[in-house]
Amino acid sequence: MADPFNPKSGPKGATRRTAVGLLLGAPLLGACAGVQQTLTNTFGTGNSAQPGPAGPAQQPLAVGTGQVKVGLILPLSASGNAGIAAQSMKNAAEMALAEFQNPNIQLLIKDDAGSAQGAQQGTQQALDEGSEIILGPLFALSVPATAQLTRSRNISVIAFSTDSSVAGRGVYLLSFLPESDVNRIVDYAASTGKxxxxxxxxxxxxxxxxxxxxxxAVARKGGRVVAFEKYGADRSGAARRIATALSGADALFLADDGDAVVATADALTAAGANLRNIQLLGTGLWDNPRVFASASLQGGLYAAPDPSGFRAFAGRYRAKYGNEPVRTATLAYDAVALVAALARTQGGQRFSQDVLTNPSGFAGIDGLFRFRTDGSNDRGLAVMRVASGGGQSVAGSPKSFGA
Incomplete structure (x- = not known):
């Protein structure tokens, strides 16, 4: 995922408790309790943060004075939305350091200019300067270039891509993966009898x-797929075929970004489908004003992070920097808060696979998350209902990943 939601501020002390206590508190140390977006930095389709031609290279930057060095690789000099997203994520990373009480880390911020070659150069510099873990890159095309260097040194990477194919073998994705949205919404629909x-x-x-x-997900819940269609630029044919088959379905899943899913719903209506007679299901890409304004999508359900976390974060960000964060800024904040907490509590094994893949997970700005051993992640997502005034919570995000 990647782009805007909204905010609220809180006193610095409360923020510190969030960073330390929530991020690691009960989940990692205590045992058995175990983030609208556009299509993202990975699939090359429609992410508002696509890399463009690079601007002037950024100078290397070190933030913090701690003993544990952490590389942060971002496309700071990439043009357009990629550079804007990178600057917002850099700000969020520095904000996490400022809000975490006496962090023992030093961030070594490197600019990859949105390219694989830049990621390789930045990673090499960060490793040569003593980084024990790498945060980033943002784009899928850059992750393998980073991983090629880190794997030979047995150093972990927490990347921000949403392309699961670049994960694994020491590369963990702290991003909004489509799979998490799908699993949550299908599981919820099945729990209501669909x-x-x-x-x-x-x-x-x-x-x-x-x-x-x-x-x-449908097979895992014992359901069946009674109709399935893919569409390109012209949705009309797929819409007609689905419309004739909806009498045998009690839920219709539509996964696309805000503008596109509205166009899909309109095409279905034009093909004769009565969308009020079926439960519409979607992903976090539905968190979009166009969706909320669509008469056809009212009452539809989608999975997304609980928006209250981003609202609080964005309020603090706005107060500090005077503008709005991009939606992916929370990823950089959570990554820095996580490594700061691990550096404080986990000793020499702080960034090992066993620590990073703790099944109880961690709590961040956007709720619970945990890394899988294959490098993908699970997120504790809420279920939201489309309403004209915005998303309304139907089922809150879980407080743990289970006993």
Whole structure:
């Protein structure tokens, strides 16, 4: 995921408790309790932070005076939205350091200019300067270049890409993965008695990932897919075929970004589908004013982080920097807060696989998250309902990943 939600501020002391206590408190130390977006930095389709031609290279930057060195790789000099996103994530990383009480880390911030070659150069510099872990890069195309260097040194990477294919072998993704949205919304629908599912998805890389996750999730819950269509630029044919099959379904899954999913709903209505007679389901990409304004999508359910966390974060960010954070800024904040907390509590094994993949997970700005051993992640997501005034919570995000 990647782009805007909203905010609220809090006193510095409360923020410190969030960073330390929540991030690590009970989950890691205490045992058995175990983030609207545009399509993201990975699939190459529609992310507002696509890399563009690079601007002037940024100078190397070190922030903090701690003994534990941490590399942070961002496309700071990339043009357009990529550079804007990178600057916002850099600000959030520095904000995490400022709000974490006496962190024992030093951030070595490197500019990859949105390219694989830049990521390789930045990673090499960070490693040569003693980094024990690398945060970033943002784009999928840059992650393998970083991983090629870190794996030879047995150093972990927490990257921000949403492309699960670049994860694994020491690369962990702290991002909003489409699979998490799909699993949460299908599980919730099944818990309310939905058994027969239809789906209409875009014919692109994002749609392919969502398709695989959707079919697996439905099968896992004992449901069945009674109708399934993919569409390109022209939705009308797929809409007509789905519309004739909806009588056998009790839920319809639509996964696309705000503008596109509204167009899909309109195409279905034009094809004769009565969307009020079926439960509409979607992903966090639905968290979009266009969706909330769509008459066809009212009452639809989607999975997303509880927005209250981002609202609080964005309020503090706005007070500090005078502008709004991009939606992915919380990823950089959580990554820095996590490594600061691990550096404080976990000794020499602080960034090992066993520590990073603790099944109880961690609590961040956008709620619970945990890394899987394959490098992907699980997130504790809320279920939201589309309403004209915005998303309304139907089921809150979980407080733990289970006993």
């Amino acid at each position: 058994k027969s599912f239809a789906a209409m998805l875009p014919e692109n890389a994002y749609g392919n990932v969502v398709e695989a996750a959707f079919k697996q």
